[in-house]
Amino acid sequence: MKVAVLISLLLSWFSSQPQDKNNTLLLAEKFRLNGVSTQKAFGHAQKQALSTTVRLIRNDKLIAMGGIVDSRGYVLTKASDCVGAREAETSDGKTYRLKIKKRDEKTDLALYQLLSNDEVFPVLKWGEGNSTRTGSWVLSSYSMLKEIRAGVTSGKPREIGREGGVMGVILGAEGDDIGGVRISEVVPQAAAYKAGIQEGDVITKADGRRVKKRDQVVKIVGRNDPGDVVRIEVKRDSDLKTYNVTLGHRSVTFDLFNRNLQMSGPVSKRKDNFPMILQHDLPLPKNSMGGPLFNLEGECIGFNIARVDRVTIYALPESQVRNTLSKFLGK
Amino acid sequence: MHKASLALLLATFLFPILSAEDKADHAWNQIVPENSDDLLEIQDRLQSLLPKVQGAVVSIEASDGAGSGVIISKDGLVLTAAHVIGTSNKKMSVRLPNGKRFPAISLGGSELSDAGMLKITKAGSWPYAKMAPRGSATLGDWCFGLGHPGGFDKERGIVVRVGRVIGNKDETMQTDSRLLGGDSGGPLFDFHGQVIAIHSRISKQPDENFHVPIESFLANWDFFQNSKLFTLAQMEEGGFLGLACKETPDGVKVIEAIEGSAAEKSGLKPNDVILSVNGEKIDNREELTILLASKKPSDEIKLEYQRDGKSQSLKIKLGNRPRE
Numbered sequence: 029m030k031v032a033v034l035i036s037l038l039l040s041w042f043s044s045q046p047q048d049k050n051n052t053l054l055l056a057e058k059f060r061l062n063g064v065s066t067q068k069a070f071g072h073a074q075k076q077a078l079s080t081t082v083r084l085i086r087n088d089k090l091i092a093m094g095g096i097v098d099s100r101g102y103v104l105t106k107a108s109d110c111v112g113a114r115e116a117e118t119s120d121g122k123t124y125r126l127k128i129k130k131r132d133e134k135t136d137l138a139l140y141q142l143l144s145n146d147e148v149f150p151v152l153k154w155g156e157g158n159s160t161r162t163g164s165w166v167l168s169s170y171s172m173l174k175e176i177r178a179g180v181t182s183g184k185p186r187e188i189g190r191e192g193g194v195m196g197v198i199l200g201a202e203g204d205d206i207g208g209v210r211i212s213e214v215v216p217q218a219a220a221y222k223a224g225i226q227e228g229d230v231i232t233k234a235d236g237r238r239v240k241k242r243d244q245v246v247k248i249v250g251r252n253d254p255g256d257v258v259r260i261e262v263k264r265d266s267d268l269k270t271y272n273v274t275l276g277h278r279s280v281t282f283d284l285f286n287r288n289l290q291m292s293g294p295v296s297k298r299k300d301n302f303p304m305i306l307q308h309d310l311p312l313p314k315n316s317m318g319g320p321l322f323n324l325e326g327e328c329i330g331f332n333i334a335r336v337d338r339v340t341i342y343a344l345p346e347s348q349v350r351n352t353l354s355k356f357l358g359k
Numbered sequence: 360m361h362k363a364s365l366a367l368l369l370a371t372f373l374f375p376i377l378s379a380e381d382k383a384d385h386a387w388n389q390i391v392p393e394n395s396d397d398l399l400e401i402q403d404r405l406q407s408l409l410p411k412v413q414g415a416v417v418s419i420e421a422s423d424g425a426g427s428g429v430i431i432s433k434d435g436l437v438l439t440a441a442h443v444i445g446t447s448n449k450k451m452s453v454r455l456p457n458g459k460r461f462p463a464i465s466l467g468g469s470e471l472s473d474a475g476m477l478k479i480t481k482a483g484s485w486p487y488a489k490m491a492p493r494g495s496a497t498l499g500d501w502c503f504g505l506g507h508p509g510g511f512d513k514e515r516g517i518v519v520r521v522g523r524v525i526g527n528k529d530e531t532m533q534t535d536s537r538l539l540g541g542d543s544g545g546p547l548f549d550f551h552g553q554v555i556a557i558h559s560r561i562s563k564q565p566d567e568n569f570h571v572p573i574e575s576f577l578a579n580w581d582f583f584q585n586s587k588l589f590t591l592a593q594m595e596e597g598g599f600l601g602l603a604c605k606e607t608p609d610g611v612k613v614i615e616a617i618e619g620s621a622a623e624k625s626g627l628k629p630n631d632v633i634l635s636v637n638g639e640k641i642d643n644r645e646e647l648t649i650l651l652a653s654k655k656p657s658d659e660i661k662l663e664y665q666r667d668g669k670s671q672s673l674k675i676k677l678g679n680r681p682r683e
Contacts, residue, residue, distance in 0.1 A: 055525040069392040339537040
């Protein structure tokens with residue numbers, strides 16, 4: 029804590045100093061990784077990113093980005109972030125009404141169409157994202173479609189497992205003498221809290237099955253997805269009560285306890301259960317997921333599908349995206 | 360505090376740095392990359408360095424948390440952050456990229472810069488990375504950070520992020536290479552594959568993170584290796600000189616002698632360069648701070664300094680740190 033204060037004092041001192049000609053104290057912003065001068069070097073790729081990415085809008089607010097995949101104005105985006113989008117904006121400032129065509133639960137992709145009078149839209153070009161080596165340049169359009177954000181693929185391409193829904197409780201003591209599994213903590217505003225479950229309740233049944241151990245509760249609850257309802261019977265004092273708990277997302281429920289995520293800003297609700305992802309570090313906000321990810325050649329190698337934390341974004345690689353697109357288009 | 364052990368270590372990496380190849384006008388030496396060819400050159404360099412340095416990057420585990428680190432000697436000395444080790448002589452374990460765990464013990468460090476050190480206690484010949492020599496990192500250098508954010512994950516592997524040095528002053532280096540908790544203690548490499556800093560703290564802005572410059576380790580090497588951990592509490596209790604200093608190419612330079620302090624009474628003035636304390640050569644500001652804090656408030660020190668190109672010497676009786 030003291031160090032932080034000390035450092036921040038030092039830093040404010042540095043930045044308040046006049047910048048001498050040979051002794052610049054902080055690197056000028058334009059020369060930084062995402063400075064305007066650096067962005068310019070991406071040239072063709074920058075232009076491709078800006079011209080084929082769209083902003084998806086609900087109630088005058090950006091809710092997701094999308095990528096134009098067909099000259100008829102077909103746009104792919106992240107399905108769960110794009111619910112209720114009515115309008116789209118392109119980088120030249122034009123706006124279009126939007127129509128939803130298809131959705132796919134597995135990849136969390138959705139297909140929309142920009143409604144126009146036979147306008148021919150610029151379409152992104154596909155590259156090969158599956159072979160992307162760690163440390164390769166990647167870029168996407170930034171939220172306002174005026175700038176790009178660049179970074180590198182930062183981890184190995186891989187599957188992200190399913191997390192399942194959660195009640196938002198911390199399980200404590202268990203066993204026969206207790207008569208079930210005691211709830212030692214209830215996360216405020218999470219699923220169990222909203223259903224009426226309280227700290228100290230002892231879970232006796234989950235989905236009709238008698239439970240005595242923490243593992244049993246975790247297993248029964250975890251095979252349900254967020255949004256599913258699980259019946260929980262608890263003993264409170266000497267009463268038995270039954271509650272219907274509509275499960276929440278693990279990320280949203282427990283992020284309160286994660287210091288990293290407290291400093292991250294909003295993250296995607298769904299960031300699990302993807303058959304394959306590319307990991308990269310572009311500084312994009314949650315409402316800029318769903319847009320295409322490009323390589324240095326300006327080819328689309330994936331679609332940004334989840335903001336995981338302040339430095340991690342998952343993108344579905346182009347092979348996954350194109351499979352889903354083929355299904356959408358009935359090919 | 361440069362001692363034989365350090366001199367030996369330094370000697371092994373002076374050679375590659377001076378090789379002719381580095382003098383060519385590579386894209387990563389330009390003020391800014393100008394086109395996609397430049398960017399490709401940067402990418403190729405990064406990808407050719409990664410396999411050479413990744414083997415030395417470790418995940419550090421203790422009963423109360425996890426962080427990252429980098430092995431910098433064949434016998435298993437590991438650089439990390441002070442807040443990753445917490446205290447000296449703590450049993451910890453390190454995990455190599457292949458997932459294998461080995462026992463380690465925390466040595467020393469400094470809460471001021473957040474430098475920390477530990478040692479793998481199992482004998483072996485460990486993969487290690489080279490440290491950059493003092494003063495080699497400059498503003499605008501391309502760099503890349505490695506680490507195990509959130510702990511070891513074999514499927515994901517070591518996480519790589521690229522950026523530039525955006526600030527480098529005294530005990531702190533700043534880069535726009537992004538960081539997450541758990542990256543703490545991980546290495547920041549320059550485009551020669553040398554460790555120039557250790558990840559310390561994230562800033563609210565994801566593009567302005569904090570690292571411990573390698574100079575902090577080099578200047579205080581023996582102190583850290585001898586399991587001494589400099590704490591902020593020690594600074595509160597130790598002797599107080601009352602100098603505000605900054606690091607310059609000429610050395611540790613006085614900005615101001617605080618009013619009423621021992622430094623002001625002694626006649627030290629702005630622009631004096633501090634050379635040594637009690638015969639111990641001062642390499643950086645943190646070393647001076649640690650040295651003074653190790654004295655009692657009433658102790659007398661012999662301070663050598665340079666004014667107008669001339670070396671001079673003073674005896675100064677230290678005082679108490681003013682309480683806020």
